[in-house]
Amino acid sequence: MIVMGIESSCDETGVGIVELRPDGTVTLLADEVASSVDQHVRFGGVVPEIASRAHLEAIVPTMRRALATAGIAKPDVVAATIGPGLAGALLVGSAAAKAYAAAWGVPFYGINHLGSHVAVDALEHGPLPASVALLISGGHTQLLHIRSLGEPIEELGTTVDDAAGEAYDKVARLLGLGYPGGPVLDKLARTGDPRAIAFPRGMTGPRDARHAFSFSGLKTAVARYVEKCERTGEPVPTADVAASFQEAVADVLTMKAVRACTDVGVSTLLLGGGVAANSRVRELAEERCAAAGVELRVPSRRLCTDNGAMVASLGAHLVAAGAQPSPLTVATDPGLSVTVSQP
Ligand code: ATP
Numbered sequence: 001m002i003v004m005g006i007e008s009s010c011d012e013t014g015v016g017i018v019e020l021r022p023d024g025t026v027t028l029l030a031d032e033v034a035s036s037v038d039q040h041v042r043f044g045g046v047v048p049e050i051a052s053r054a055h056l057e058a059i060v061p062t063m064r065r066a067l068a069t070a071g072i073a074k075p076d077v078v079a080a081t082i083g084p085g086l087a088g089a090l091l092v093g094s095a096a097a098k099a100y101a102a103a104w105g106v107p108f109y110g111i112n113h114l115g116s117h118v119a120v121d122a123l124e125h126g127p128l129p130a131s132v133a134l135l136i137s138g139g140h141t142q143l144l145h146i147r148s149l150g151e152p153i154e155e156l157g158t159t160v161d162d163a164a165g166e167a168y169d170k171v172a173r174l175l176g177l178g179y180p181g182g183p184v185l186d187k188l189a190r191t192g193d194p195r196a197i198a199f200p201r202g203m204t205g206p207r208d209a210r211h212a213f214s215f216s217g218l219k220t221a222v223a224r225y226v227e228k229c230e231r232t233g234e235p236v237p238t239a240d241v242a243a244s245f246q247e248a249v250a251d252v253l254t255m256k257a258v259r260a261c262t263d264v265g266v267s268t269l270l271l272g273g274g275v276a277a278n279s280r281v282r283e284l285a286e287e288r289c290a291a292a293g294v295e296l297r298v299p300s301r302r303l304c305t306d307n308g309a310m311v312a313s314l315g316a317h318l319v320a321a322g323a324q325p326s327p328l329t330v331a332t333d334p335g336l337s338v339t340v341s342q343p
Pocket residue numbers: 009010084085113117136137138139140164165166168169180181182183186273274275276277278279304305306
């Protein structure tokens with residue numbers, strides 16, 4: 001059975017196509033992404049209206065490319081992100097998906113974007129055992145308990161303020177490094193000293209919630225440090241700031257994620273979302289998982305950020321789990337909770 005997945009929650013128009021085999025395995029046939037990121041650079045962040053218009057222009061060509069790559073005329077199922085994300089952006093992708101599903105006469109599945117950041121891993125590493133997922137993206141930072149793909153997800157904890165990716169983007173802007181901040185800071189950090197500046201580790205005090213995160217204090221500490229340099233006329237040591245900031249983020253994320261595995265009693269940790277592409281997060285997660293005897297699963301970098309393959313993967317797992325298709329009247333939900341497995 002061939003499942004097409006359409007992603008349009010933010011600034012990436014993604015169309016992925018997978019095959020669900022009778023034995024339940026899911027393989028990737030096509031993964032086409034058109035990004036409008038270049039159009040947002042001069043604004044220093046995603047402009048929702050520009051993103052919606054870019055989706056409108058990109059959706060049909062991206063879908064045609066995916067069909068051509070997969071070598072098929074039409075899929076057996078169409079799945080599309082219906083939340084969470086930008087309202088207008090979600091509408092474009094899901095309306096296109098519903099229209100194609102109706103025209104092709106195939107079932108439609110509404111997909112939770114956060115669940116799909118988790119489900120993408122199965123494309124590369126096979127069926128997912130019960131695990132803890134650390135979902136770290138531009139809008140979310142959560143520890144999740146996954147029983148199996150297609151089953152409801154339990155949220156163990158979340159950020160009380162900024163998301164990890166948001167912190168990256170804000171700190172990059174503060175250092176004048178442009179947007180999006182994650183990849184630039186990641187690269188710059190490799191040339192700096194991670195021990196140069198002792199930035200705070202938020203939410204790690206004895207009375208702080210075990211599975212919650214906080215990054216706004218860290219962002220403020222970076223701002224104060226930069227201000228101090230400017231006041232005293234010293235040049236800002238941007239590489240050291242980047243490396244020390246990145247160390248603080250990676251330290252807290254991986255410490256809490258590995259600890260959550262022990263708390264929940266699972267031996268697999270899964271990373272997902274754009275920040276899972278970060279080199280230090282990946283490295284430190286590997287070290288700490290090895291030390292704790294936890295198996296680590298991390299998607300390849302390009303599957304960490306938004307794409308259509310992740311939507312197709314979760315769609316295929318819902319079909320395999322016997323979930324019913326969504327009615328074509330199902331609404332998009334910009335604030336959809338991770339705990340809703342099938343909207
Ligand atoms: P959400 O999934 O919460 O709706 P989103 O879809 O915008 O948000 P993703 O596409 O999953 O988020 O990830 C984008 C985020 O990942 C951005 O904040 C970006 O800066 C960050 N990011 C991408 N690559 C890296 C990297 N190498 N290091 C750190 N952060 C990164």
